[in-house]
Amino acid sequence: MISKSLRIGGMLIGYYRLCPRKAWWSLRGIAMEQESDAVALGRLLDESSYARSDKHLEIEAEAPDGTPLVGKIDRANLKHGVLHETKKGRSCEDAHRWQLRFYLWLLYRNGVTRADGVPFSGQLDYPLLRRTEAVFLEAEHYLELEKNVAAISSLAIQEIPPPVLTQRSFCAKCSFEELCFG
Amino acid sequence: MKRPYYLFSSGRLKRQHNTLALEKTSGERLPDDSPEDEGVPSSLPDGGRTQFPIESVDSLFLFGEIDINSKLITFLGQQGVPAFFFDYYGNYSATLYPRENLLSGRLRIQQAHHYLSPKRRLTLAKAFVEAALFNIERVIKYYQPRLEGDAQQETQATLQALVRDRGALPLTTDIFTLMAVEGRIRDRYYKLWPHFLGKEVASKFPMNKRERRPPSNELNALISFGNSLCYSTVVRQIYRTALDPTIAFLHEPGDRRFSLSLDIAEIFKPLLVDRAIFRLLKTGEINSKHFEKHLGGCYLSDAGRKIFVQHWDERLSKTVHHRALDKKVSYERLIRLECYKLIRHLSDPAGNTYQGLHMWW
Ligand code: SF4
Numbered sequence: 001m002i003s004k005s006l007r008i009g010g011m012l013i014g015y016y017r018l019c020p021r022k023a024w025w026s027l028r029g030i031a032m033e034q035e036s037d038a039v040a041l042g043r044l045l046d047e048s049s050y051a052r053s054d055k056h057l058e059i060e061a062e063a064p065d066g067t068p069l070v071g072k073i074d075r076a077n078l079k080h081g082v083l084h085e086t087k088k089g090r091s092c093e094d095a096h097r098w099q100l101r102f103y104l105w106l107l108y109r110n111g112v113t114r115a116d117g118v119p120f121s122g123q124l125d126y127p128l129l130r131r132t133e134a135v136f137l138e139a140e141h142y143l144e145l146e147k148n149v150a151a152i153s154s155l156a157i158q159e160i161p162p163p164v165l166t167q168r169s170f171c172a173k174c175s176f177e178e179l180c181f182g
Numbered sequence: 183m184k185r186p187y188y189l190f191s192s193g194r195l196k197r198q199h200n201t202l203a204l205e206k207t208s209g210e211r212l213p214d215d216s217p218e219d220e221g222v223p224s225s226l227p228d229g230g231r232t233q234f235p236i237e238s239v240d241s242l243f244l245f246g247e248i249d250i251n252s253k254l255i256t257f258l259g260q261q262g263v264p265a266f267f268f269d270y271y272g273n274y275s276a277t278l279y280p281r282e283n284l285l286s287g288r289l290r291i292q293q294a295h296h297y298l299s300p301k302r303r304l305t306l307a308k309a310f311v312e313a314a315l316f317n318i319e320r321v322i323k324y325y326q327p328r329l330e331g332d333a334q335q336e337t338q339a340t341l342q343a344l345v346r347d348r349g350a351l352p353l354t355t356d357i358f359t360l361m362a363v364e365g366r367i368r369d370r371y372y373k374l375w376p377h378f379l380g381k382e383v384a385s386k387f388p389m390n391k392r393e394r395r396p397p398s399n400e401l402n403a404l405i406s407f408g409n410s411l412c413y414s415t416v417v418r419q420i421y422r423t424a425l426d427p428t429i430a431f432l433h434e435p436g437d438r439r440f441s442l443s444l445d446i447a448e449i450f451k452p453l454l455v456d457r458a459i460f461r462l463l464k465t466g467e468i469n470s471k472h473f474e475k476h477l478g479g480c481y482l483s484d485a486g487r488k489i490f491v492q493h494w495d496e497r498l499s500k501t502v503h504h505r506a507l508d509k510k511v512s513y514e515r516l517i518r519l520e521c522y523k524l525i526r527h528l529s530d531p532a533g534n535t536y537q538g539l540h541m542w543w
């Protein structure tokens with residue numbers, strides 16, 4: 001029923017890999033109020049850090065099982081074939097990597113490559129830390145992403161939320177902490 | 183940090199670029215409902231002005247006679263700032279509730295489902311009453327050791343009745359009975375107030391029984407005013423979550439009120455309202471000169487409201503240590519957490535059964 005209208009995006013993949021419960025809340029349309037200045041900062045970074053480039057591209061694709069996928073890409077350098085994703089801090093860097101790999105996967109599934117046929121690569125930008133990290137889509141990632149998409153599709157029709165993480169320390173930096181434990 | 187603003191002056195509240203400005207008027211506020219009223223401001227601008235940045239405003243509590251226009255309404259809506267209006271007598275009269283941005287369709291369906299299913303509704307309604315009674319018990323137990331003689335005995339008897347009724351809640355089969363149980367205990371609890379307040383204060387402020395419309399004496403005036411504050415404070419917390427404020431479980435969803443706020447407020451009244459009243463009367467911060475009589479009712483004066491509101495605001499920011507979150511949370515934040523607990527219950531009633539806040543400190 002809801003899965004019909006479900007479109008899986010990069011953020012959701014990142015959430016799912018961090019914590020399925022987090023993805024479930026998000027699938028339910030439950031968002032936490034953004035009270036801290038962090039959000040304003042995020043917006044500011046988004047607007048000011050990189051003035052010249054192609055920003056906010058949207059790509060769509062289908063997973064092998066037919067699930068619609070969508071990616072909203074921060075910024076792309078089409079000439080060099082690099083997708084960029086800007087983040088504030090590295091606290092969820094693994095989720096960030098997977099978000100970017102997901103976008104690369106979308107390009108792959110659309111058959112998009114650089115003009116010379118080389119696949120796109122990704123770069124995580126941490127302007128506040130003055131750091132960048134290159135991210136590549138390897139063969140083993142395809143299958144992993146496919147599995148994640150399938151898992152999220154079934155999560156979307158699951159009536160009750162998955163349990164909280166056993167590793168409570170993880171939750172301390174999650175915006176849903178008060179919703180899960182308050 | 184955003185915070186609520188409590189405005190007591192009358193005047194025109196307007197948007198001025200990215201700030202709010204109150205252009206004050208001088209002179210007495212007149213009752214809102216006189217038949218010959220033309221709907222124009224009761225007094226003229228006096229040139230006084232206060233201005234504050236919108237980013238600092240969480241919500242507005244407007245106790246004066248306030249003129250607004252649609253530009254302001256749009257602005258407050260964009261900024262997600264709810265505004266609460268109070269009438270001439272200090273009664274809550276209306277909320278300007280900005281469009282919801284956090285609503286979740288699925289959660290709303292769950293909420294309606296829990297209202298429509300008598301069993302599910304009763305479960306939640308019981309939880310609200312149970313927690314309300316528990317917190318009343320906490321207040322009584324706090325004062326009981328200081329009492330002697332008849333006062334001690336009467337208190338003991340009320341406590342016993344309360345514990346018995348609270349224990350019998352699981353057997354209750356309908357909302358009406360639940361409401362009746364709560365009302366009965368509250369009446370007995372109010373009868374103890376003179377003991378809690380002590381002879382001297384109690385002789386000035388008798389408590390016979392709860393009378394609302396209009397409040398019949400000073401204590402009733404204080405309870406009414408405190409309950410209005412509590413109601414609007416809860417509304418403003420619900421607004422920050424995905425809950426639909428109109429779908430309630432203990433109270434019947436009403437057309438012109440946010441009934442869910444009434445449900446949640448039951449739990450917090452003993453902690454926030456009742457204890458505020460004891461404190462303000464016992465210290466003498468509020469005394470006889472802070473009350474006025476109008477049309478057979480008794481109301482807090484403007485000066486009295488200011489004192490109450492200031493204490494209220496301080497009380498909301500008091501903190502306690504929260505075990506599960508392992509951090510200090512303010513009383514006000516506890517209201518938000520109550521909303522989150524409800525969302526958990528609505529999402530997973532068997533795995534995350536709601537229990538209302540039990541004061542643990
Ligand atoms: S608080 Fe923990 S359990 Fe809850 S969504 Fe976040 S990571 Fe998952």
